Amino acid sequence: MHDVVIVGAGPVGLFLACELGLADCSVLVLEQEPELHSPWRAVPLGLRGLSAASVETFYRRGLLRQLLAASGVDDYPDAPDEPTPPRQVGHFAGMVLDPADVDVTALPFRLPGPAMEAVMTNLDAVETLLSERAAELGVEIRRGVRVSAVTQGEENVVAHAGEHEYAARWLVGCDGGRSTVRKLSGFEFVGTEPQFTGYTMLATVADPEKLRPGINSTPAGMYLRMPVQGHMAVMEFDGGAFDRSQSPSREHLQAVLRRVSGTDVTLSEVHLASSYTDRAMQTTTYRQGRVLLAGDAAHIHSPLGGQGLNVGIGDAMNLGWKLAATVRGDAPAGLLDTYTRERHPVGAWVLDWTRAQVAAMKPDQHGQAVRALIRDLIGTRDGTTYVFEKMSGTSVRHDLGGEHPLIGRNAPDFRLEDGTRVGDLTREGRGVALDFTTDRRLHDAAKGWDKRIRYAAGPARDDLGLGAVLVRPDGVVAWAGDSTFDREAFERAAGHWFGSPAI
Structure with missing residues (x-):
């Protein structure tokens, strides 16, 4: 077994x-x-x-x-010395964002490291x-x-x-x-039923010049013409009416693409195709x-x-x-x-x-009103930064209790004086106790969990004003302390996540 x-x-x-x-x-x-x-x-x-x-x-x-x-x-990109704007952000409901508008200084507890980009x-x-x-x-x-x-x-x-x-x-x-x-x-x-049916396909298009490249919103939905020739996606607001137990035919895909794109484009052949919905x-x-x-x-x-x-x-x-x-x-x-x-x-x-995003894509007056509002918001530096923070995953914070705002977030990639990074310390899948003050009391406390928590000490290039940090095996901060080591608080957090210390 x-x-x-x-x-x-x-x-x-x-x-x-x-x-x-x-x-x-x-x-x-x-x-x-x-x-x-x-x-x-x-x-x-x-x-x-x-x-x-x-x-x-x-x-x-x-x-x-x-x-x-x-x-x-x-x-x-190599690990920068300072946080830099991302090279790409993506889109929200088909509205592409400008990476230059991301304010990296506003992102919480983000330190430069080898893994900064999507x-x-x-x-x-x-x-x-x-x-x-x-x-x-x-x-x-x-x-x-x-x-x-x-x-x-x-x-x-x-x-x-x-x-x-x-x-x-x-x-x-x-x-x-x-x-x-x-x-x-x-x-x-449980959840909500679909508003649209989407299709992904690899096809031979007889007249590709009739389709604009990139993401295109239309009065009937949205279509995407990808960089790879014949690779396309199309979304039609039909309430999810297509029977997804069957494969979409060339004739059906062509009809949908024509309705959504507003062109008389012709699909000569469909090599692969599948359907999906926004059922949530x-x-x-x-x-x-x-x-x-x-x-x-x-x-x-x-x-x-x-x-x-x-x-x-x-x-x-x-x-x-x-x-x-x-x-x-x-x-x-x-x-x-x-x-x-x-x-x-x-x-x-x-x-x-x-x-x-579906609400902002709906081809009716309500959807277009929402879309116009969001377009204005993401046209600002604060709006773009907000969307990037959400899409990049940097905004995720689990409610673990504790007063410090770092608790529950992914640990910043602290770099110790000797060049060691948090990312180097987590490869074994154990927790990590980081001691920026080299306080022997943290070392002694962490010894009780030495098979489950790895101890590392030394000044950090940027310790964010912290004295010590306890990181779970998944990279989430379980506890953070200032320069005055609180052994009771550390042991309480370690015991909560790692069980009783070894005797």
Whole structure:
């Protein structure tokens, strides 16, 4: 019997598998697709954007260099000495933002480091990288396995696939928006119904000059003509009327594209095509007994703003160390319950973020009025900075209690005097106690958790006025203190997140 069975070998399931493998858990990943590679996951259809926060997650596990290489990125900026504006921001409801308008000095607790920028990648690159990393960590991946039933007992849970049974202490569904695990395990899935049907396609266009490049809003919806010839997306506000159980035909796609673009463009041939909607749904909890959900299995929404992959990576990073501690038996009471408590609000925010964009895209007078207002707001420096802060993931703050405003945020990439960075200290998947004052009392206090917390001391290039910081394995600040070390407060925080100290 395995410690954990993960259903789904997409980026979320594989990242979670790597986190558990890093903690020496016995992990089995089941994936229904028989092969790792497919046209849907490669360029151009598999193109995805990783936010700055997601890139930082790879960096903190020592995978940034490999991620850039796999993604074909050879111009990623070196770590600057001072915070610099991003090279790209993205768009809100099709309205492209100017990176020069981002006020980096207004971003809270942001220190320059090697992972400051978003990365354009593709699913094939990410999954190949994570599959190789998982194998190095002893994770077993079985492909071509379709789960048909899930049964729970008091001590284990079993995934059934045909005549085979896969038992584990815990099971995690990372199997996408149509999650079989979610349906079989009885999770409540609630939200809002769609306003539009969207289509992604790779096609041969007889007269491409009739379509404007880039993002185009029209009285009927929106269409995107991508840089790769024939790669397009189109959204029509039909209330989600298209029957998504069937593949869209060339004739249907051409008719939709003509209505939305207002042209008589002709699609000579459609090579690949799929449909989606802006249906926004979320499970009311991310855990039912010994079954947990992460990524699209727990929350679905439109792809507007490119948040789906990023919030899923955040789920996996948050869940991994908590589930590993539970498997090892050294988790404090209720640790696993903090997964839903922390990540559910983030998922709910993403749903609202995409709903707001849909509202601004609606081709009626109400939608256009909202759009005009938002265009004015994001035309300001404060407005652009606000949107960037949200889209980059730098605004996420979990409610962990504590008075210091850094608590609950991703730790800044503090750089010690000897050049060591926080990102160097988190690669093992342990917590980190940073002592900028070299106060021996923090060293002595941290010794009680030496297998779960790594201690590092020395002056920092910029300590943000802090004396010490306790960072969880997922990079979130659990405690922050000033120059006067409060041992009682530190031990209370360490005990809350890491359990009782070793005797």
